[in-house]
Amino acid sequence: MPHDTYTYDVLIIGAGGAGLRAAIExxxxxxxxxxxxxxxxxxxxxxxxxxGMAAAMGHNDDRDNWRVHFADTMRGGQYVNNWRMAEIHAxxxxxxVRELEAWGAVLDRTTDGRINQxxxxxxxxxxxxxxxxxxxxxxxxxLQDHTIYLGVTVHMEHTVVDLVLxxxxxxxxxxxxxxxxxxxxxxxxxxxxxxxxxxxAYKITSNSWEGTGDGHALAYRAGAExxxxxxxxxHPTGMVWPPSVQGLLVTEGVRGEGGILKxxxxxxxxxxxxxxxxxxxxxxxxxxxxxxxxxxKSARRPPELLTRDHVARCITHEVKAGRGSPHGGVFxxxxxxxxxxxxxxxxxxxxxxxxxxxxKQLADLDITREPMEIGPTTHYIMGGVRVxxxxxxSAVPGLFAAGECASGINGAxxxxxxxxxxxxxxGKRAGxxxxxxxxxxAAPRLNQAALDRLEQAALEPFERxxxxxxxxxxxxxxxxxxxxxxGIVRTESEMREALxxxxxxxxxxxxxxxxxxxxxxxGWHTALxxxxxxxxxxxxxxSALERQESRGGHFREDFPEKRAELGxxxxxxxxxxxxxxxxxxxxxxxxxxGLKQVxxxxxx
Amino acid sequence: MIxxxxxxxxxxxxxxxxxxxxxxxxxxxxMVVLDVVHRIQAEQAPDLAVRWNCKAGKCxxxxxxxNGNPRLMCMTRLSELNLxxxxxxxxxxxxxxxxxxxxxxxxxxxxxxxxxxFAPRPADAPDGTWRMAQRDIDRVQEFRKCIECFLCQDVCxxxxxxxxxxxxxxxxxxxYAAALEMHPxxxxxxxxxxxxxxxxxxxxxxxxxxxxxxxxxxxxDNAIIPLKERVVSRYYDPVTxxxxxxxx
Ligand SMILES: Cc1cc2nc3c(=O)[nH]c(=O)nc-3n(C[C@H](O)[C@H](O)[C@H](O)COP(=O)(O)OP(=O)(O)OC[C@H]3O[C@@H](n4cnc5c(N)ncnc54)[C@H](O)[C@@H]3O)c2cc1C
Ligand code: SF4
Ligand code: SF4
Ligand code: FES
Numbered sequence: 001m002p003h004d005t006y007t008y009d010v011l012i013i014g015a016g017g018a019g020l021r022a023a024i025e026x027x028x029x030x031x032x033x034x035x036x037x038x039x040x041x042x043x044x045x046x047x048x049x050x051x052g053m054a055a056a057m058g059h060n061d062d063r064d065n066w067r068v069h070f071a072d073t074m075r076g077g078q079y080v081n082n083w084r085m086a087e088i089h090a091x092x093x094x095x096x097v098r099e100l101e102a103w104g105a106v107l108d109r110t111t112d113g114r115i116n117q118x119x120x121x122x123x124x125x126x127x128x129x130x131x132x133x134x135x136x137x138x139x140x141x142x143l144q145d146h147t148i149y150l151g152v153t154v155h156m157e158h159t160v161v162d163l164v165l166x167x168x169x170x171x172x173x174x175x176x177x178x179x180x181x182x183x184x185x186x187x188x189x190x191x192x193x194x195x196x197x198x199x200x201a202y203k204i205t206s207n208s209w210e211g212t213g214d215g216h217a218l219a220y221r222a223g224a225e226x227x228x229x230x231x232x233x234x235h236p237t238g239m240v241w242p243p244s245v246q247g248l249l250v251t252e253g254v255r256g257e258g259g260i261l262k263x264x265x266x267x268x269x270x271x272x273x274x275x276x277x278x279x280x281x282x283x284x285x286x287x288x289x290x291x292x293x294x295x296x297k298s299a300r301r302p303p304e305l306l307t308r309d310h311v312a313r314c315i316t317h318e319v320k321a322g323r324g325s326p327h328g329g330v331f332x333x334x335x336x337x338x339x340x341x342x343x344x345x346x347x348x349x350x351x352x353x354x355x356x357x358x359x360k361q362l363a364d365l366d367i368t369r370e371p372m373e374i375g376p377t378t379h380y381i382m383g384g385v386r387v388x389x390x391x392x393x394s395a396v397p398g399l400f401a402a403g404e405c406a407s408g409i410n411g412a413x414x415x416x417x418x419x420x421x422x423x424x425x426x427g428k429r430a431g432x433x434x435x436x437x438x439x440x441x442a443a444p445r446l447n448q449a450a451l452d453r454l455e456q457a458a459l460e461p462f463e464r465x466x467x468x469x470x471x472x473x474x475x476x477x478x479x480x481x482x483x484x485x486x487g488i489v490r491t492e493s494e495m496r497e498a499l500x501x502x503x504x505x506x507x508x509x510x511x512x513x514x515x516x517x518x519x520x521x522x523g524w525h526t527a528l529x530x531x532x533x534x535x536x537x538x539x540x541x542x543s544a545l546e547r548q549e550s551r552g553g554h555f556r557e558d559f560p561e562k563r564a565e566l567g568x569x570x571x572x573x574x575x576x577x578x579x580x581x582x583x584x585x586x587x588x589x590x591x592x593x594g595l596k597q598v599x600x601x602x603x604x
Numbered sequence: 605m606i607x608x609x610x611x612x613x614x615x616x617x618x619x620x621x622x623x624x625x626x627x628x629x630x631x632x633x634x635m636v637v638l639d640v641v642h643r644i645q646a647e648q649a650p651d652l653a654v655r656w657n658c659k660a661g662k663c664x665x666x667x668x669x670x671n672g673n674p675r676l677m678c679m680t681r682l683s684e685l686n687l688x689x690x691x692x693x694x695x696x697x698x699x700x701x702x703x704x705x706x707x708x709x710x711x712x713x714x715x716x717x718x719x720x721x722f723a724p725r726p727a728d729a730p731d732g733t734w735r736m737a738q739r740d741i742d743r744v745q746e747f748r749k750c751i752e753c754f755l756c757q758d759v760c761x762x763x764x765x766x767x768x769x770x771x772x773x774x775x776x777x778x779x780y781a782a783a784l785e786m787h788p789x790x791x792x793x794x795x796x797x798x799x800x801x802x803x804x805x806x807x808x809x810x811x812x813x814x815x816x817x818x819x820x821x822x823x824x825d826n827a828i829i830p831l832k833e834r835v836v837s838r839y840y841d842p843v844t845x846x847x848x849x850x851x852x
Contacts, residue, residue, distance in 0.1 A: 039655070039657055039663075039665065040655070040665065040709070040713075041713060042663075042664075042752055043657045043658075043663045043664070043665050044657075045657070045658075047657075047658065047662055047663045047751075048657075048658045048660065048662050048663065098732065098733055101733065101734060102724055102732075103722065104722035104724075104784070104787065104790075106736075106741050106744050106745055106748055106787065108738065109736055109737060109738040109741065111738075112735070113734075113735030113736055113737055114733070114735065116738075131745065131748075132745075134662070134749065136662075137662065137748075137749070137751065138748060141748065145716075145721070145722070146721075146722075148713075148716065148717050149717070149721045156710075179702050179703075179708075208656075208657040208658055208659070208663070209656070209657065210657065241634065242633060242634020242635070243632070243634060244634050244635045244636060244639040245634070245636075245659070245660075248659065248660050249660075354661075354662065357661070358660060358661070361661070361679055361681070362634075362636070362660075362679070362681070363634070470646075470650070471650075472645075472646040472650070473646075476646075514650065514651075515650070515651065516651040517618055517651070519618075519653070519702075519703050520653035520702060520703040520704070520706055521650075521651045521653070522645055522650065522651065522652065522653060522654070523645070523650025523651055524651075526650075
């Protein structure tokens with residue numbers, strides 16, 4: 001029996017940027033709001049975001065506007081995005097960013113006192129509002145400090161194990177608190193998932209322990225559809241050494257400030273492979289690239305700022321060809337700008353303070369003097385809960401999703417900076433429409449028997465005790481498998497092998513054990529996370545098998561080219577009545593002529 | 605580096621209290637204390653409780669006392685420690701224990717709510733935006749680097765030794781208040797509350813908080829002392845007081 005029951009109009013699962021922004025909007029819409037998060041308030045993954053949030057405000061280049069941002073996002077996503085979401089995002093991001101300032105955010109300034117914007121991969125003009133390289137901290141703290149005065153009830157260090165439905169409609173959730181290990185029931189008229197990503201399905205990742213794909217799996221088990229799960233973003237620049245920090249992110253801001261990539265022969269290899277559709281916008285030589293990063297509007301961007309999927313593959317290619325760095329990456333050099341600037345050292349420390357500290361403290365390396373060693377790291381998932389572009393509601397009535405766990409805006413590849421803006425644009429919309437839904441619907445009933453069953457299931461690891469499998473070992477094996485077989489470069493045979501192994505881990509996961517008391521028991525928590533990791537891993541592998549082409553973040557060695565007929569569909573997974581995962585292709589609705597025109601006009 | 609080292613980790617007992625438990629474990633180059641805790645968790649003590657998120661010094665979750673020094677576990681490299689001796693890892697002592705290395709820090713969130721919220725002046729431009737010069741926000745940005753690790757709260761003797769939690773908000777929350785007070789757009793007045801409810805007078809400028817701040821925020825010099833000065837000039841400076849009498 002759950003220890004107690006809380007009742008809200010709107011229940012929000014997740015307190016990153018998306019969840020907090022949704023909470024603000026729902027509370028402003030008159031709803032009573034409960035907010036649940038696995039960690040303490042302000043610690044969600046959003047806090048780690050570095051580079052900035054994209055919004056076409058045109059402060060640093062007045063040629064920028066929503067049309068350019070929309071076209072950039074669609075091009076980056078290789079046109080399988082939900083165009084409606086890309087449109088809304090491009091149009092609404094500027095207002096959402098300005099609003100942060102009204103709530104106390106202190107973003108870096110231009111010389112005329114407006115919000116400063118920086119360059120980032122795939123964005124045609126300087127577009128990322130930022131604070132040095134700690135933009136995520138500024139975002140989450142601003143939202144957090146605004147939320148605490150709104151009467152939102154925050155349940156920190158609570159983990160949702162499952163959603164509960166009433167007659168097919170979202171009715172609430174069951175969660176346990178970490179401190180005591182007690183179960184709590186939450187009843188709500190509308191539920192918003194804002195649970196972030198899935199990075200922990202891979203061995204090398206920039207994500208924290210929270211990124212176990214909970215929201216994806218909760219939605220899936222509740223009957224919602226997941227799309228685009230094959231599109232995982234491997235960020236080109238993660239730390240590779242020392243081993244304990246492998247995967248830790250090195251912000252793209254380093255390249256935005258002039259950082260260049262070199263192989264062991266000292267060659268700037270990114271100039272060797274520039275995709276045709278990006279050629280007109282890419283610098284023809286290093287000199288032009290430098291002029292671009294220093295703000296020359298007539299210059300084109302250096303190839304280091306091409307989209308992440310492309311840069312990550314180029315790096316992988318160099319390493320495989322034996323031209324890597326000593327610890328299996330390549331070199332990222334920002335120190336070279338000393339040749340160009342008298343005060344380079346100060347400049348780097350001011351523009352990239354946390355990168356400077358990260359390398360100094362964790363790798364004993366001074367980035368103002370030496371190149372860094374970097375390699376690709378699992379960073380972000382474009383795929384997620386399929387939602388309506390305007391309201392963010394899923395196929396399950398009353399269940400909404402926003403932020404990284406939702407899908408659509410990014411298509412096959414996300415541009416850097418488009419996530420933080422996605423969080424505030426669609427977090428707001430989810431909050432707004434969930435509050436409206438709550439106003440229009442009566443309270444659902446919580447099915448007590450279902451809650452009891454879920455609680456029983458969650459406690460099974462304790463019944464098996466020390467006899468059970470070690471959950472950490474299952475998790476490690478799963479991560480190794482996904483890393484090796486469903487990673488940056490994929491082929492059918494390897495993915496089939498991965499699916500077979502996942503079956504084995506499923507069996508092992510059903511035998512994991514936990515001993516001792518339930519209080520703050522990391523082993524037990526890991527045991528419960530496994531179920532979600534397995535679901536998202538299977539969804540990624542099955543979707544990746546289905547997409548027999550290479551596009552954006554998804555690269556198939558056995559189908560290295562893009563295929564036109566797959567450019568008009570999304571891959572979708574859904575649980576069938578027997579509990580098995582069903583894969584299908586769904587057509588992308590045709591784009592209105594107005595938007596098509598925007599894309600055409602921006603092609604030059 | 606030696607291949608194995610001993611770590612004495614604080615384990616709480618279910619009924620209350622706790623003791624150090626020794627673990628011997630393999631260590632290698634580049635490891636940080638949090639890696640060690642994780643390794644012990646995975647191999648020897650699956651129920652060992654620890655908070656962490658980012659593993660990069662950005663979230664402020666993994667605060668602890670390592671060999672008695674308040675530090676972030678994820679940013680403390682083993683190469684900085686003497687591994688020939690056992691390394692002790694214990695929770696922050698200023699906060700009530702929950703389990704092992706995890707403490708109840710909810711008090712920090714509660715007192716923060718007691719600070720008057722940000723209240724901007726009317727917009728400068730017709731489009732609803734403001735203009736601020738970078739040099740006018742440098743100071744506030746320093747304070748906003750805070751990752752809420754609460755290590756400064758942990759070392760402050762007013763809280764640690766004198767348990768003035770009900771009367772004194774501590775260096776972290778003073779820094780939060782200072783960031784609002786020095787925000788170029790803000791119009792609220794928090795000075796009377798600093799004196800009356802938030803107990804700024806308890807701080808006797810020992811600077812222990814500044815020394816432990818992993819974000820290198822100059823808490824005492826840049827946040828607390830200027831706030832104290834504002835309190836002083838408001839309440840004790842004769843000229844200002846006289847002016848205030850005439851104004852009112
Ligand atoms: C190192 C790094 C740097 C980045 N830099 C940038 C950048 O510069 N620009 C950009 O646009 N994007 C960036 N990103 C991506 C971006 O930060 C994330 O995509 C985004 O923050 C996700 O936000 P979110 O609100 O969706 O979820 P998160 O911030 O991940 O929050 C998820 C929340 O859900 C909660 N939760 C999860 N599961 C459960 C459960 N079962 N029960 C209860 N609560 C649950 C968690 O506790 C947490 O509160 C970066 C990512 C990383 C890792
Ligand atoms: S300077 Fe003040 S706030 Fe900081 S530790 Fe000393 S007494 Fe506490
Ligand atoms: S001021 Fe520094 S020590 Fe105090 S909570 Fe913030 S980051 Fe931690
Ligand atoms: S884990 Fe985030 S600061 Fe240590």
